[in-house]
Amino acid sequence: xxxxxxxxxxxxxxxxxxxxxxxxxxxxxxxxxxxxxxxxxxxxxxxxxxxxxxxxxxxxxxxxxxxxxxxxxxxxxxxxxxxxxxxxxxxxxxxxxxxxxxxxxxxxxxxxxxxxxxxxxxxxxxxxxxxxxxxxxxxxxxxxxxxxxxxxxxxxxxxxxxxxxxxxxxxxxxxxxxxxxxxxxxxxxxxxxxxxxxxxxxxxxxxxxxxxxxxxxxxxxxxxxxxxxxxxxxxxxxxxxxxxxxxxxxxxxxxxxxxxxxxxxxxxxxxxxxxxxxxxxxxxxxxxxxxxxxxxxxxxxxxxxxxxxxxxxxxxxxxxxxxxxxxxxxxxxxxxxxxxxxxxxxxxxxxxxxxxxxxxxxxxxxxxxxxxxxxxxxxxxxxxxxxxxxxxxxxxxxxxxxxxxxxxxxxxxxxxxxxxxxxxxxxxxxxxxxxxxxxxxxxxxxxxxxxxxxxxxxxxxxxxxxxxxxxxxxxxxxxxxxxxxxxx
Numbered sequence: 001x002x003x004x005x006x007x008x009x010x011x012x013x014x015x016x017x018x019x020x021x022x023x024x025x026x027x028x029x030x031x032x033x034x035x036x037x038x039x040x041x042x043x044x045x046x047x048x049x050x051x052x053x054x055x056x057x058x059x060x061x062x063x064x065x066x067x068x069x070x071x072x073x074x075x076x077x078x079x080x081x082x083x084x085x086x087x088x089x090x091x092x093x094x095x096x097x098x099x100x101x102x103x104x105x106x107x108x109x110x111x112x113x114x115x116x117x118x119x120x121x122x123x124x125x126x127x128x129x130x131x132x133x134x135x136x137x138x139x140x141x142x143x144x145x146x147x148x149x150x151x152x153x154x155x156x157x158x159x160x161x162x163x164x165x166x167x168x169x170x171x172x173x174x175x176x177x178x179x180x181x182x183x184x185x186x187x188x189x190x191x192x193x194x195x196x197x198x199x200x201x202x203x204x205x206x207x208x209x210x211x212x213x214x215x216x217x218x219x220x221x222x223x224x225x226x227x228x229x230x231x232x233x234x235x236x237x238x239x240x241x242x243x244x245x246x247x248x249x250x251x252x253x254x255x256x257x258x259x260x261x262x263x264x265x266x267x268x269x270x271x272x273x274x275x276x277x278x279x280x281x282x283x284x285x286x287x288x289x290x291x292x293x294x295x296x297x298x299x300x301x302x303x304x305x306x307x308x309x310x311x312x313x314x315x316x317x318x319x320x321x322x323x324x325x326x327x328x329x330x331x332x333x334x335x336x337x338x339x340x341x342x343x344x345x346x347x348x349x350x351x352x353x354x355x356x357x358x359x360x361x362x363x364x365x366x367x368x369x370x371x372x373x374x375x376x377x378x379x380x381x382x383x384x385x386x387x388x389x390x391x392x393x394x395x396x397x398x399x400x401x402x403x404x405x406x407x408x409x410x411x412x413x414x415x416x417x418x419x420x421x422x423x424x425x426x427x428x429x430x431x432x433x434x435x436x437x438x439x440x441x442x443x444x445x446x447x448x449x450x451x452x453x454x455x456x457x458x459x460x461x462x463x464x465x466x467x468x469x470x471x472x473x474x475x476x477x478x479x480x481x482x483x484x485x486x487x488x
Contacts, residue, residue, distance in 0.1 A: 254303025
């Protein structure tokens with residue numbers, strides 16, 4: 001890989017839901033090759049402790065290292081922001097031999113540059129290359145590494161590793177764009193990582209707003225199919241009469257208005273991943289067609305006679321109780337077993353703990369402040385207390401909407417409780433009739449009409465045991481309208 005293409009490649013990767021460990025490992029491998037060095041290491045400054053740590057390093061002897069920022073050449077560069085190039089590392093008083101002693105490695109030549117967005121901005125980490133193959137590092141190597149370190153700093157600013165006005169970065173989770181470090185997500189991360197290594201069909205289960213789509217993308221972009229298409233099908237918005245055409249395409253003349261051949265989502269996803277969101281809403285007549293494709297990996301376009309094969313990995317998501325749907329005859333039992341080869345349960349936000357709510361709030365505040373041109377946001381203690389005390393039935397999506405609204409209403413960047421929706425309840429003074437608790441719904445004051453409407457629709461769907469067709473009948477609207485409200 002050329003030095004220029006390495007810069008472009010790393011910047012593009014950091015815009016996706018990549019595994020940070022795998023990404024930085026790849027960066028180190030390619031950097032070492034580009035500079036003809038024996039090894040490369042990326043040290044990140046831990047924004048919480050101030051230490052230097054290697055999320056990944058090309059050190060076969062140890063999986064990772066950690067050291068105080070006041071030690072070694074890497075620590076010196078992290079503290080001062082200077083680029084250091086040494087022809088004889090051991091002759092320099094700043095050299096710390098402890099890493100060599102721990103690994104049995106012998107460091108001779110060194111080139112280290114600070115990772116930051118621009119000159120004078122806080123240092124996020126350092127990139128270090130050791131032992132050039134054909135002698136010491138030269139001035140051209142130094143300029144290139146400094147440029148690459150700056151590009152890394154700018155790219156990190158667009159990820160969940162980004163820091164604020166202080167030095168260092170905050171590791172909010174192992175996958176870019178997915179925030180969470182608690183025990184509740186640890187098993188999810190493990191299963192996502194293992195699933196990404198295979199082509200097994202995956203079923204993601206969780207309440208609305210928990211981030212199932214992000215995990216689906218994480219499976220794709222960390223798999224061998226990452227360079228191929230990732231195609232999403234929202235099963236709640238598919239008209240029942242067009243489901244088969246949408247999934248498998250149609251030939252010209254297949255039905256009125258079909259004036260040309262149109263490929264379906266399965267065909268478009270060939271070589272990549274097809275994400276079926278809200279699979280539980282797929283009509284029964286289409287479930288049989290999907291089952292056949294899962295079994296044989298072949299299909300026919302609507303109106304066509306040719307059998308077509310497609311190399312597609314299937315990832316599904318649902319917030320529906322599929323077991324109940326099978327018992328009620330609304331979901332095929334054979335399809336149920338086909339799609340849950342690897343099952344991953346995404347926990348609701350209320351089960352992830354108040355610390356994760358705060359981490360997510362800070363992440364969203366930083367993101368929307370950058371988007372809306374606001375100052376660096378400050379979440380006041382009172383605002384954090386309000387966030388920690390709310391149950392967030394809408395999960396991460398609801399929290400994100402709260403923070404986006406608060407940032408938009410805080411031109412000075414200071415986020416206070418008054419900027420959040422009011423959470424006092426509407427109370428009916430009439431005592432409820434016995435046994436009627438399930439037929440009522442409480443809506444907080446201060447919500448917009450759209451949000452209040454969505455809450456009412458969600459409650460109606462729950463009252464219908466997740467049957468959106470029945471909920472649509474009770475509300476006097478079309479089934480597709482239910483899907484749109486729930487996705488807003």
